[in-house]
Amino acid sequence: MSKSATSLKNCYFCGEHISAGHGVMLIKNDGQIQWTCSSKCKKNLRVLRRDPRKLKWTTKYVKGGLRVKK
Numbered sequence: 001m002s003k004s005a006t007s008l009k010n011c012y013f014c015g016e017h018i019s020a021g022h023g024v025m026l027i028k029n030d031g032q033i034q035w036t037c038s039s040k041c042k043k044n045l046r047v048l049r050r051d052p053r054k055l056k057w058t059t060k061y062v063k064g065g066l067r068v069k070k
């Protein structure tokens with residue numbers, strides 16, 4: 001196992017930096033790897049299927065709310 005690459009992850013959901021040895025790795029059916037910092041983010045991403053831009057506790061939150069074209 002190489003140590004160098006493990007500390008460069010950011011949470012796929014909330015955008016927080018994930019330190020080495022932490023986080024939950026999710027592998028999608030198409031082979032894409034998604035790292036999340038916690039089971040909270042994992043749940044929001046995979047089970048609740050929330051948009052991180054709509055949640056204030058993520059770094060991806062868009063101030064004033066996300067404008068969606070309809």
Ligand SMILES: [Zn+2]
Nearest residue numbers: 011014037041
């Ligand atoms: Zn996270």
